[in-house]
Amino acid sequence: MSFLQFVKTKVFWKHTASMLGITLVVVIAVGFSLKWYTHFGEEIKVPDLRGKTLSQAEQIINSQMLRYQVVDSVYVEGKDPGIVVEQDPPLGASVKEQRTIYLTITKGNAPQVKLPNLIDMTLRQATQVLQNAGFTLGKVIPRTDLAVNVILEMQANGLPLFPGKAFSRGTAIDLVVGIMNADSLVTVPDLTGLSAEEARIMLYESSLNLGSIFYEGAISDTTSALVVRQRPVMNPDELVNAASLVDIWLGDPKLVQDKNLIPPQE
Helix, strand or coil: CCHHHHHCCHHHHHHHHHHHHHHHHHHHHHHHHHHHHHCCCCCEECCCCCCCEHHHHHHHHHHCCCEEEEEEEECCCCCCCCEEEEEECCCCCEECCCCEEEEEEECCCCCEEECCCCCCCEHHHHHHHHHHCCCEEEEEEEEECCCCCEEEEEEECCEEECCCCEEECCCEEEEEEEECCCCCEECCCCCCCCCHHHHHHHHHHCCCEEEEEEEECCCCCHHHCEEEEEECCCCCCCCEECCCEEEEEEECHHHHHCHHHCCCCC
């Protein structure tokens, strides 16, 4: 029997149909298997992990059938070590199961930074350089000297410090600043609209000292409070002795914008 004759037989078509049926079943089965294995079309929204401890983030990630990897650690002042501060992909991104979420967490040890030389700088200059180097301004210690408003010494815990010494980032540095002697007469500056720290610096620049700090009215955020009143007030025609105390009242910034809201001074 020739091939052409065999093609025309029922046996050929029966076997052909069987083979096609089997092939179709196999293709469908493989397709369903791949869909099940890869979870085709199923997506997961990436949860918000920022602010969570690493153990909390791990629990959330595992519950979502995801993975994670810590790729970096940074020092953040005021935060405990092991806190998630960045994540990739971000919150709300659509990913598939077993996707790796890359995390950046906080570390515990502050980096070491070298103390700059602040001697002979003005207090304002020294404060800026100090903060740019990663330090914070501690106490400002007035000392009568011919060099007025100039840094005479750097200290920590009452001990002198020298430029180039390494400290943990964020360390508070005390500055000894020269002021006029108490017999000298100076003008009281206008402190209105300044923060308490800015007022303190301006007073030292004027050979005066910050006295008591009071609060005027309800303040929702003390960190944003500004000077709304001072005693003694600024008067270019009146002078006070150097090293005198100036009291300030802090209030809501709105009080600075509209002085009519400030109650009369007692």
